[in-house]
């Protein structure tokens with residue numbers, strides 16, 4: 183299932199993706215309350231010819247190999263599935279306009295690790311600001327990354343194609359960071375609307391309003407999502423959150439059993455003090471603690 187709009191689901195038939203044929207379907211009653219999201223593999227009955235004006239019915243959703251979820255906020259355990267069956271999470275961050283928000287990056291990284299998606303950091307607008315600070319902060323994590331700018335160099339586009347080839351990738355990020363711009367560069371005929379970023383607020387209007395999967399010319403899928411201002415992690419346990427900070431794992435190992443990492447006996451401060459170079463680890467520890475506190479409703483990011 184590649185898109186949904188007011189109860190109408192766009193589906194692409196397996197094996198016929200290249201032909202570009204799409205089938206419009208609705209939910210069958212037997213699905214009950216089960217959600218159908220972009221990326222889901224579904225079974226259709228009825229008129230699946232894809233002819234104009236025909237409507238098939240979705241009768242079954244296959245077990246999902248992965249689920250990207252978010253909650254409304256960190257204290258809300260009710261989660262919403264955004265995309266199913268993705269393999270890679272493209273965390274799109276503009277280097278300026280809007281400015282990078284490392285704590286949002288950290289949230290996406292937690293979500294990626296939790297969902298079993300390979301994270302890929304896509305740093306856009308390098309024509310406006312240098313990627314050095316962000317790269318210094320995330321290089322210790324070993325997260326793969328790509329820096330792009332305007333004009334988009336052919337070499338960067340080739341590298342992006344290679345990173346996405348044959349896989350299902352979902353792009354997430356704040357509004358205006360350039361997700362749809364990347365999609366259009368990869369798939370010129372996609373014609374995804376691209377927004378303007380207000381010079382006053384530095385905030386894009388939400389240009390893309392729904393999640394859409396598009397087939398890549400070389401195989402694989404790219405999923406464009408609307409900009410997210412926040413990304414709640416209330417559905418992820420504190421342990422899982424901590425595990426998503428592998429760069430701090432050695433310090434965590436020195437903590438007392440059951441350490442919440444929020445109290446004075448936490449060993450992380452001393453460990454970071456000893457191992458930090460240039461403040462990157464201190465920023466990550468700060469980010470981790472904000473996340474943990476926010477989950478307890480004690481603080482906000």
Ligand SMILES: Nc1nc2c(ncn2[C@@H]2O[C@H](COP(=O)(O)OP(=O)(O)OP(=O)(O)O)[C@@H](O)[C@H]2O)c(=O)[nH]1
Pocket residue numbers: 306307308309310330331332355356357358359360361362363364375376377378379386387388389390391407408409410
């Ligand atoms: N200078 C510069 N501008 C860029 C670059 N990439 C995208 N833009 C501009 O940034 C603005 C927002 O781009 P979009 O692709 O619409 O951003 P988006 O992430 O899809 O935004 P939403 O759909 O609202 O979530 C547009 O005006 C783009 O032309 C870049 O590398 N450099």
Ligand SMILES: [Mg+2]
Pocket residue numbers: 361362363375376389390406407408409
């Ligand atoms: Mg967009």
Ligand SMILES: [Zn+2]
Pocket residue numbers: 434437438441442443444447448449450
């Ligand atoms: Zn601790």
